[in-house]
Amino acid sequence: MQSKPTTIKEIARLLNISPSSVSRGLHDHPSIGAVTREKIKQLAKSLNYEPNRAAIFFQKGKTYTIGVILPELSEHFFSVAISAIEDEAMKKNYTVIFAQSHDHYEQEVKLVEKMKNQRVDGLLVSISKDTANFDHFEKLNSFNIPVVFFDRIPPFNNVHYVACSLVSATVKAMNYLLRKGHRSIGMINGPNTLHASEERKDGYKQSISFNRLKFDPSLVINCDLTENGTINAAEKFLKHKRKPTAIVVFNDYVALFLIKYFKKLDVINNFEIVSYANLPIISYLDHPPVASVEQYPYLQGQKAVNILLDLIHRPNTENQAYYNAIVDADLIINDTNE
């Protein structure tokens, strides 16, 4: 019992009209009369007609597919973002294909090439940790494939992007800690290549100067986000002459390493930690961060898709303006003593 999907030709044959009329009828083209149009639509429905997307893609030279390249699908932040991208794209009848750079620049370059060859209509990218060169994205311009960066964005703004306002979020986090009385606050930051590291540092400085305190550069430590890197940073804080009483850490993974280490040394109660939320279950810890910066991955994903679709539908040669969309980050207080 082999069913073949219904085609436009089939409908045309049954109604004794031409395929083009059927096509136009289904698209409410004005040159098809109301009577014929309704007949077409009814028959199409009753035969369960569904357009053959492959044929349409081919004909239009579009794929109705957007590509997504991100570092690691199984990181919670990204899996939520993906979830949003998928939901939003499906609503607009677009298909999504993913690929993971596993945080390697070379892999990212390959994937961009692959996506181009797959003829995606547009690309959503969260760049890898060690991406410093952006030529591979530049190349897409000549093929008219728009790119929107999200969350992990390049450090310049003549590109389209969606990201979080990490500066102000960090200010909020710092102010919260300062209000609680902390006077020496450490920061475990990410690699300098990441724009997000810059922003965190800016926020740190802004808050310090706003509160008329003195900025001590040795309290902001770069870290490669591994467990060892975290431990190194922790040790510097423990030996610091103005030992911090609170620490702002780059993300929850780093927070986990730090908490584990501090617990091992039994000094966990000497510190209050603020982190940037990636993990939903961090609050189940016994010594969770007192607050977390919520970066709303679902919202970022949605926005990124919508911007990308807008760019795809825009007549190609138009305007040179860049979308720089900022999603507000919020400080979520976990501290139950509050």
Place this chain on the structure above:
Amino acid sequence: MQSKPTTIKEIARLLNISPSSVSRGLHDHPSIGAVTREKIKQLAKSLNYEPNRAAIFFQKGKTYTIGVILPELSEHFFSVAISAIEDEAMKKNYTVIFAQSHDHYEQEVKLVEKMKNQRVDGLLVSISKDTANFDHFEKLNSFNIPVVFFDRIPPFNNVHYVACSLVSATVKAMNYLLRKGHRSIGMINGPNTLHASEERKDGYKQSISFNRLKFDPSLVINCDLTENGTINAAEKFLKHKRKPTAIVVFNDYVALFLIKYFKKLDVINNFEIVSYANLPIISYLDHPPVASVEQYPYLQGQKAVNILLDLIHRPNTENQAYYNAIVDADLIINDTNE
């Protein structure tokens, strides 16, 4: 500077041969001479030729796309599985499209229909929590779209599936607890609709009888996997006349709820917990499960893809045998006192 991708026609024109020869040349068709073949391949390479997949899909009536339907992308287990599916499919030059049922039967039905309309070549499914009827998958047969279930599989075996040997894994878990001296062991199981619940229960019973103990049905409690459901189950154990000293719980999410509740009541030290691993960071807890059943989501994903591709490439009307692939689950001991 609008670049157009190279086509076969273009190559043919430049070499003064026909498009069909180019196509055959690129595919090592025997009827094309070695000299011409190499000329074709060289020019193709130097022009960066990449086949227009849309055109091929259209021509062949295949999409080289497999659909994946699962409950929740952001659950760690699934995000890892997806990651594997993506990697494996990309190796084989297939594209993957995902959709989430969000654990609702109706949504799942809709998505299956949608996937069919998208003309996917095959489907990978992890069924939703409340799927009891499987007609929506049956329908795919007549369209010759093969389906492989993974992890969350239907409770009968005239389908293709990949799953974990949860029975033997549960036996391992139980034996481990029994060896540690526990004599009353509780189980927080999932809903009865899930095949995985059945298997856990079977394992529980097998171990009990193998060790010549008496099976007490009231020690195995079904739970809807929510926090409230977990608390209800926990209370039953606390009031139980043979209060268990160890509990096997359905998964890490349930384990989190349980640990949280037991900590609140300050009875956490009265229990040892074994869980099924979904969350990578569970071991960071202060009172983590003493052991976890590892279900190897990456491996399951890989196997599922390979089986599906095999079915896709198999001549349609052949054999009626069903793939029932079992991935061994292992018990991972977290207990540091061992």
Place this chain on the structure above:
DNA sequence: AAAAACGGCGCAAACGTTTGATTAATTTTG
């Protein structure tokens, strides 16, 4: 030496849909 086989290639059709150009029938206009 004629017949058969083969190697190497081109021709043309097909896949389903869209769309600019065209036609035919009807209605409106001056």
Place this chain on the structure above:
DNA sequence: CAAAATTAATCAAACGTTTGCGCCGTTTTT
């Protein structure tokens, strides 16, 4: 009432690739 405008539909080409069939020239077989 003829010319122009409008409406409703058809025709045909196009998108890039694959593939069955046919053709021609050369080599092998009888």
